[in-house]
Amino acid sequence: xxxxxxxxxxxxxxxxxxxxxxxxxxxxxxxxxxxxxxxxxxxxxxxxxxxxxxxxxxxxxxxxxxxxxxxxxxxxxxxxxxxxxxxxxxxxxxxxxxxxxxxxxxxxxxxxxxxxxxxxxxxxxxxxxxxxxxxxxxxxxxxxxxxxxxxxxxxxxxxxxxxxxxxxxxxxxxxxxxxxxxxxxxxxxxxxxxxxxxxx
Numbered sequence: 555x556x557x558x559x560x561x562x563x564x565x566x567x568x569x570x571x572x573x574x575x576x577x578x579x580x581x582x583x584x585x586x587x588x589x590x591x592x593x594x595x596x597x598x599x600x601x602x603x604x605x606x607x608x609x610x611x612x613x614x615x616x617x618x619x620x621x622x623x624x625x626x627x628x629x630x631x632x633x634x635x636x637x638x639x640x641x642x643x644x645x646x647x648x649x650x651x652x653x654x655x656x657x658x659x660x661x662x663x664x665x666x667x668x669x670x671x672x673x674x675x676x677x678x679x680x681x682x683x684x685x686x687x688x689x690x691x692x693x694x695x696x697x698x699x700x701x702x703x704x705x706x707x708x709x710x711x712x713x714x715x716x717x718x719x720x721x722x723x724x725x726x727x728x729x730x731x732x733x734x735x736x737x738x739x740x741x742x743x744x745x746x747x748x749x750x751x752x753x754x
């Protein structure tokens with residue numbers, strides 16, 4: 555039975571990002587998978603890297619803070635890692651970067667001849683406010699793909715990784731009467747992204 559670490563990065567529990575995360579959790583559990591939801595905001599994760607969690611390039615066995623080791627254990631326990639986040643300034647929120655900085659650390663996620671995270675699957679699912687044509691024209695989709703899939707997942711030994719953006723998810727410009735339909739479209743797109751990610 556596959557076990558998923560579902561990382562959510564949005565400050566509001568009623569956000570569309572949170573709705574997408576809840577939808578993915580339900581879909582995975584319907585398929586008899588188990589899910590560990592890591593809500594970075596509600597768990598009050600501190601993204602600031604302090605000296606205790608700074609990489610020591612001469613000691614890959616360094617002991618990091620108890621908080622970081624607890625997060626490392628959750629990563630190790632997962633067969634599949636899903637990160638659901640809003641795209642802010644064409645990148646994940648700072649709390650996601652801080653989670654990577656502190657938890658995906660030297661000696662744990664990289665820096666070993668046999669990567670500890672090899673064999674896991676990973677899906678980065680971002681909710682982008684703008685339309686897909688604008689992102690494609692500016693090369694922003696491909697930039698995020700390189701940054702996250704190549705620069706994080708593959709660098710840490712996860713070769714079965716993908717980045718998927720759900721576009722036009724900013725609802726403030728959508729008339730209130732049409733918003734429920736738009737939310738359904740976004741959730742359906744999230745379903746499709748999960749379906750394409752899961753093993754056949």
